Amino acid sequence: MQISTIAVIMAMAEEAEPFIREMGLAPVEAAIDGPLPLDVYAGKAGTADLVLIVGGKDPRHGVDCVATQPATLAAYLAIERFKPDLLINAGTAGGFRGRGAHIGDVYLGSGCIRFHDRRIPIPGMDAYGVGSYPVPEFKGLARALGLKRGIISTGNSLDMVPEDLERLRANGADVKEMEAAAIAWVADLYHVPLLALKSVTDLVDTETPTQEEFLANLALASEALQEKLTAAIAYCTA
Numbered sequence: 109m110q111i112s113t114i115a116v117i118m119a120m121a122e123e124a125e126p127f128i129r130e131m132g133l134a135p136v137e138a139a140i141d142g143p144l145p146l147d148v149y150a151g152k153a154g155t156a157d158l159v160l161i162v163g164g165k166d167p168r169h170g171v172d173c174v175a176t177q178p179a180t181l182a183a184y185l186a187i188e189r190f191k192p193d194l195l196i197n198a199g200t201a202g203g204f205r206g207r208g209a210h211i212g213d214v215y216l217g218s219g220c221i222r223f224h225d226r227r228i229p230i231p232g233m234d235a236y237g238v239g240s241y242p243v244p245e246f247k248g249l250a251r252a253l254g255l256k257r258g259i260i261s262t263g264n265s266l267d268m269v270p271e272d273l274e275r276l277r278a279n280g281a282d283v284k285e286m287e288a289a290a291i292a293w294v295a296d297l298y299h300v301p302l303l304a305l306k307s308v309t310d311l312v313d314t315e316t317p318t319q320e321e322f323l324a325n326l327a328l329a330s331e332a333l334q335e336k337l338t339a340a341i342a343y344c345t346a
Contacts, residue, residue: 112157115160116158119179127333133151133343153217165271171237183290184294195302196340198306200309211311212325217259220240221292222241222281225275227275236281291304303344
C-alpha cells in the first residue's frame with residue numbers, strides 16, 4: 109500500500125510528548141474549527157505527511173480528554189480533514205499478568221477491537237454493544253518490531269468492576285484501554301486501515317490499584333510506546 113499521509117491519534121499529552129519530540133512535530137494552529145480542545149501537530153515521516161491529533165485539555169476540568177467521546181471526534185476529524193491512508197491509535201493500556209503481559213510491553217491490536225462496557229441485553233443490540241471491529245493483522249510489522257499481538261478491549265473507566273472482568277474475559281482481551289474501539293468504529297465506517305499500538309502501564313489482574321500503577325509507569329510506558337510507534341511508521345513508509 110502506498111502511504112502518503114498517516115494520522116496518529118493519542119489521548120494524553122504525556123503519552124504523546126516523547127513521540128512529538130522524537131519526530132520533531134510542530135503544532136498546527138487552528139487546524140480544528142470550533143470549541144473542540146483537540147491539539148494537532150504535523151511533520152514528515154520520510155516522504156509521507158504525518159499528522160498527530162491529541163485529545164487536548166477539557167476546558168471545564170483542566171484534565172486530558174480521554175476515553176471514547178474525544179477519540180470518536182478525533183478519528184472522524186482526522187479522516188475528514190487529513191484523508192489519511194493509514195490511521196494509527198497509540199496509547200497506554202492495562203495488561204493481564206495471567207496472559208503474559210509485563211509493564212512496558214507494547215501490543216499490536218489484532219483480529220478485532222471490542223467494547224467491554226457497552227452492555228445492551230437486547231437481541232442484536234448485544235452484539236452491536238460489543239462492536240468487534242476488524243483490524244488488519246500487520247503480521248510482518250509485528251515480527252519485524254518484536255511486538256506482542258492481541259485483542260484490545262475498550263471501556264470508559266480506568267478501574268474495573270467485576271462485570272467488566274467477565275466481559276474482558278469473554279472478549280478474549282489481552283489489553284484493556286479507553287479509546288481504540290471508538291476509533292476502530294470510525295475507521296471501519298470509512299474503510300481506513302487502523303493500526304493500534306498499546307503500551308502496558310498496569311496489570312489489571314493483580315492486587316495493586318490500577319490508578320497507582322498507571323501513574324507510576326506512565327512515563328516508562330510512553331517512552332516504550334514512542335520507540336515502537338516510530339519504528340512502525342518507518343516500517344509502513346519504507
